[in-house]
Amino acid sequence: MSGARERRQQVGEAWTTWLVTRGQWRSVAACRSADPDLFFPISDSGPALEQAVEAKAICATCRVRRECLAFALRTEQVHGIWGGTTEHERTAVRRRTVSEQPVTESRAQPAPEVGVRRLPA
Numbered sequence: 679m680s681g682a683r684e685r686r687q688q689v690g691e692a693w694t695t696w697l698v699t700r701g702q703w704r705s706v707a708a709c710r711s712a713d714p715d716l717f718f719p720i721s722d723s724g725p726a727l728e729q730a731v732e733a734k735a736i737c738a739t740c741r742v743r744r745e746c747l748a749f750a751l752r753t754e755q756v757h758g759i760w761g762g763t764t765e766h767e768r769t770a771v772r773r774r775t776v777s778e779q780p781v782t783e784s785r786a787q788p789a790p791e792v793g794v795r796r797l798p799a
């Protein structure tokens with residue numbers, strides 16, 4: 679990599695970091711100039727599937743992909759491509775995250791007794 683190119687890349691990364699730390703990650707999103715419809719395919723098949731593939735290709739080049747995915751998971755975005763993931767992929771991420779969390783007191787409640795009848799004392 680040439681010195682000038684390397685310097686431009688460093689400046690770009692520093693600028694991205696500065697914006698991200700101020701919660702302005704969207705201003706450097708790779709999808710800013712893309713067709714928004716690409717990121718909201720109406721189904722998982724046919725032309726909509728091609729849309730999703732095209733949107734994910736844009737996400738693959740995005741410098742704020744991690745922030746975008748974190749936002750989508752935190753705000754429970756149901757529809758669309760966020761951080762290079764479809765809604766089904768985000769659901770899988772949420773399930774995996776929940777199953778990997780350590781059991782805490784609130785999650786360690788005893789299972790309700792089903793089908794057990796107690797006789798009066």
Ligand code: SF4
Pocket residue numbers: 704707708709710717736737738740741742743744746747759760761762
């Ligand atoms: S990861 Fe994809 S959807 Fe998110 S900001 Fe970047 S290009 Fe847009």
